Amino acid sequence: MVTRRQFAASTPLLVTGPLALSGCSKEPATDGYEAVAERTWQPVPLTNLRGAALGRELVRCATLAPSSHNTQCWRFALDTDGRSISILPDLARRCPAVDPDDHHLFVTLGCATENLVQAALAHGLQGEARFDAIGDAVRVTLEPTRAQTTPLFTAIPARQCTRGDYDGKPLSSEELALLQRAGSSDTVRLLLLTERLAMEQTLDYVMQGNTAQLADAAFVKELKDWIRFNGADAVRTRDGLYAASSGNPNIPSWIGDAAFRWLLTAKGENDKVAGQVRNSAGIAVFVGQTADKAHWVEVGRCYERFALQATALGIRNAFLNQPVEVAALRPPFAAALGLSGQRPDLVVRFGRGPAMPRSLRRPVDAVLV
Ligand SMILES: Cc1cc2nc3c(=O)[nH]c(=O)nc-3n(C[C@H](O)[C@H](O)[C@H](O)COP(=O)(O)O)c2cc1C
Structure with a gap:
């Protein structure tokens, strides 16, 4: 009440x-x-x-x-x-x-x-x-x-952010309309790609991005530093990427640290992401009117409304941001979407599927100034 x-x-x-x-x-x-x-x-x-x-x-x-x-x-x-x-x-x-x-x-x-x-x-x-x-x-x-x-x-x-498999079923036009309304604003456009051809085209950029990022030692090191390989690590810091949230087993952190480079391969990640795009109902691309901080904040607000609306409908989502994170891929990705000259901000897959283990948060005292 x-x-x-x-x-x-x-x-x-x-x-x-x-x-x-x-x-x-x-x-x-x-x-x-x-x-x-x-x-x-x-x-x-x-x-x-x-x-x-x-x-x-x-x-x-x-x-x-x-x-x-x-x-x-x-x-x-x-x-x-x-x-x-x-x-x-x-x-x-x-x-x-x-x-x-x-x-x-x-x-x-x-x-x-x-x-x-x-x-x-x-x-x-x-x-x-x-x-x-x-x-x-x-x-x-x-x-x-x-x-x-x-x-x-x-x-x-x-x-x-549910990084597991979805059920491959389409969403209704009413559900897509609610997501469209929640996720756009006067200055943020939301493209909802539900045609298989458009989704495959986006997947191609995601895989190119994966391959580039996993060949970049600085990217891999930074990612590893934010991974929490087991529950005890996640609880100790209350931040970072809890490995189980991405469907990985809990392992001692010394093994994770030592083996990360070999466990995470471009082929393995690309195969996984291809399966996940193919069992998604669609891909959402968020595009702010201008590439500046004020619009990035607005993109975040639109994405969060989209994610909350999706959750309210029992729909899950997860980011596939590789094509917008690798700077060299942004212009051709934008052109493929008919957005030449604009900067696509976020790429997100959505559909229905089971929940994954939750990520943690630091307490309020840790974030108050
Ligand atoms: C701006 C932004 C970019 C993100 N990019 C990715 C991404 O590329 N891949 C991914 O798996 N998750 C991505 N995430 C999701 C975060 O990793 C996730 O929000 C965080 O681990 C907390 O988990 P939760 O959202 O399930 O609570 C992104 C989140 C934000 C806000």
Whole structure:
């Protein structure tokens, strides 16, 4: 049930400073992966939160968003005016090999922004997000409104990037229309490719991208550094790519470290991705109007709405970003899609299939400034 909040016009909605950090619940240090994953992804409670507790809850919902390599490259400030939250890049968590111009980093901030705005609305706050190009931050101002629990909000704890196989069945035109609406905006175009020929053409670029990335020692090293080879590793850092989430067995990290280069081959990855594209219902390509940080944030918001809408419909999705990550592939990929001169931002497959083990998140205290 939605709890509606009444805010006196003069009462700050959120409180910063030491108060914001008081009353933090300490988590048991000895919990295993299953317990931590369950706690991380428990349904978002709609209790009567106010002030700093509400601010912390909105930040927690924001951190359930996806991030490139699960770097969680964000920091949050409950602003001193008590009426806004800023989402800042955490540049210590950037990935220079796969993301040299910070494109994915700002898309990630957009994903977190969308979760925050959806969660704010469920708690009776209308969020208005603006990108501040000088501070390189997203500022979300919050004004009291009628609380609404949208299907997108309810989907936040159920969403995941599902890197498994899908059932190969098409989606209905009604489902595709809902995804199209959720995933586009005035400045972001969403192409939904459901014809097999167009999907095969995109797969070809994905495989070219895979092959190029796996021949790049810096890319492979950076990827390995973000892989958590077993549950204990994932729990220790609460970030990174938990190997089981991609369908791999848990292995000791010393084996993973030593064998990664040999376990991950271009042929093996290309065969896997070919099967996965062929059992998907379609591929989504997100294209921002302009290639700058403000539009990358907007692309992230659109992608996150798409992912939440998909989740609400029981539809899964996973990224296949190789053709947009390898800079040399972007122009021919764009031309093949009829987008010459534009920069395609994200490539995502979608369809129905079973869930995979969840990724983890760092606690709210770790991301508040
Ligand atoms: C901008 C961006 C780019 C991403 N690129 C890829 C990708 O190319 N391949 C992939 O498997 N996952 C990709 N991901 C998904 C993340 O790895 C995933 O969100 C993260 O591991 C957390 O998992 P979760 O979304 O299931 O919670 C990307 C996510 C974002 C936000």
